[in-house]
Amino acid sequence: MNRPIRRVTIKQVAEEAGVSTQTVSRVINERPDVAPETRQRVKEVIARLGYQPSSVARSLIQGRTRTLGVVGYGVEYFGPSRNLSGIEQQASEMGYALILDLVRRPEQSNVEHILREMLARHVDGIIWAVPEIGGNREWVTQAPQLPVPLIFLSTQPRPGIAIANVDNRSGGRMATRHLIEQGRRNIGIITGPLSWWEARQRQCGWQDALENAGLPVSEEFVVEGDWSAASGEQGLRMLLERCSRLDAVFASNDQMALGALQAARRAGLRVPEDLAIVGFDDIPEAAYFCPPLTTIRQDMVELGRLAVRELSRMIEASLEGQTTIEPRAILLRPQLIVRESTVPQGNRTYLFRR
Amino acid sequence: MNRPIRRVTIKQVAEEAGVSTQTVSRVINERPDVAPETRQRVKEVIARLGYQPSSVARSLIQGRTRTLGVVGYGVEYFGPSRNLSGIEQQASEMGYALILDLVRRPEQSNVEHILREMLARHVDGIIWAVPEIGGNREWVTQAPQLPVPLIFLSTQPRPGIAIANVDNRSGGRMATRHLIEQGRRNIGIITGPLSWWEARQRQCGWQDALENAGLPVSEEFVVEGDWSAASGEQGLRMLLERCSRLDAVFASNDQMALGALQAARRAGLRVPEDLAIVGFDDIPEAAYFCPPLTTIRQDMVELGRLAVRELSRMIEASLEGQTTIEPRAILLRPQLIVRESTVPQGNRTYLFRR
DNA sequence: AGGTATATTGTTATCGTTAACGGGATACCA
């Protein structure tokens, strides 16, 4: 393995081309005040030596790295990974690189340490994409004091703080309203862990829909899961024990819905005839569940893209010394995807009802 | 939004503590030659001002950023996302930050551009985790000429190049041998896209197992999918048309196996009695398929961790000016997970046969 | 001719940090 001993620097290019480093710099940055033939000569040398400006040195003097810090959780899950993908796409299109930090225990991560690390690397802005669990976001009040802008993803809005969310509550409402429209009256919910803000939001949506329809909201219909298929299976078993007239369930994610499907099958219930099931997320597999799963799709890629655009806007404003800019709250509406776990195959025309 | 105008620098700390910047630097880096009370005083100032050394400036002079470049593909899929997770864990434990670049079209990504970008940011090493598709890795011969070490993930081994793989061929063999041991004799395969090296490896494993068992290997039994559930569904339909005595299928990933399960159901076949199905990956949902899916588990997290450790070893060697270090090829064996898609529920004892 | 504008290039300082070296003070030894 033979490596070039050192990188090529601007100095070497300057020497080789017989000009000053400043002139080379001007060529690199496409400044106008360079004679055409000089520019040409320098460009040739750059190409010949394979010179690449050091963005580290550049960052130092310009006070900006064109780097965003991303603090994420759960890339192995569908939503967060799509989210990261969207962030990367938009960042890359806007000329930003990403520094990635994945948190393993979102409920007790060392915020202080992570932020210091990011700031030491002079990121221009930070995307905080860790779910809000228990009190793990109490430090939010300090966010405006950070030397760089920060945007939160999927956390509770708060005045003066930039944020981008999918409207989980509205999603829960849509899922539940759909079940009601199918004539269901005893609608249970398998929630996510209730320490999660998003899980509570989805539950609120479920409750909204029931109340709007004048249906009773009972504790009896609520079971708390942990997002896993196993917990969905167990959750449905518990609901069925408690309430034999249960005719529908809103599972707060597709994995739990999958578990619930299995529990229904084992209990000898037909889906959707005896029991309708709605999920949340629309993972790619959902269309191939048995039966295919009705669910709520959220565009996490777009959410990531929007977050980067908003953060970039904040960065620009901050660089120009503007202090008047008010952080926005972005809210993305999810979408109901109807499949056979709520509507019997024969009734497919329902889909086109309106 | 009021931000601190500027960051605290070492100069301010030095001034405030009445020492030179060099002394502050010595305190930060825990050098021995500082008087205890001076050290104490400086530390207090650091704490009071909330000073954090700039790793940008540090990188510039030390010629090392403690940063790894990760070029990845498909974080929205299970394997790659776990892989990234493992990389991040190990890197973080070893004090490296990650710069992430996600490629969207792995078969025609701009390698040159990506590498230049990474090198401009002075990464200490690069992890290339983009699947090998068609000729998209022909540039591999230039890898040893890069100024920093590079390790490939999930690509064809090559002497002189560091690499870390799951043994896909062995996985394909295990899956197929398991089917043979179940008494199956007409075993089809739904492959991944055959432009993918990994897909071909899995197919080779299937062929190995058939040949070892003295079973005929026929083109008729091969259908090419595209990793999606839809292609798995269509794939099985085609296999069934071609060959009515088909009694088992190896689907080269779990999504395609899911599609195949649906196709089998629609064709009125019982799984596993009429048709046994094996997948590949062991996604978390696989255990909740209908029936639960036998599959090949690969530890992508561990693969990521190993890659980082190996890369770190190469970086250290490179920094010490060693040229003798020979890049290793890491090969991780996958594992067969037996579930009900190949073994009828009553026969569960099979699991403990040996 | 002299003055002013414009085009092109170079010089010096700077970003925040550390490497390399030097120098003063003290202690210890012959």
Next chain:
DNA sequence: TGGTATCCCGTTAACGATAACAATATACCT
């Protein structure tokens, strides 16, 4: 007393680039 070692700290230069300014040459105008 002088020499040497050790401790502690400061000065200068450097990393690789750009900002700010200065300088030169040329062109153009009055």
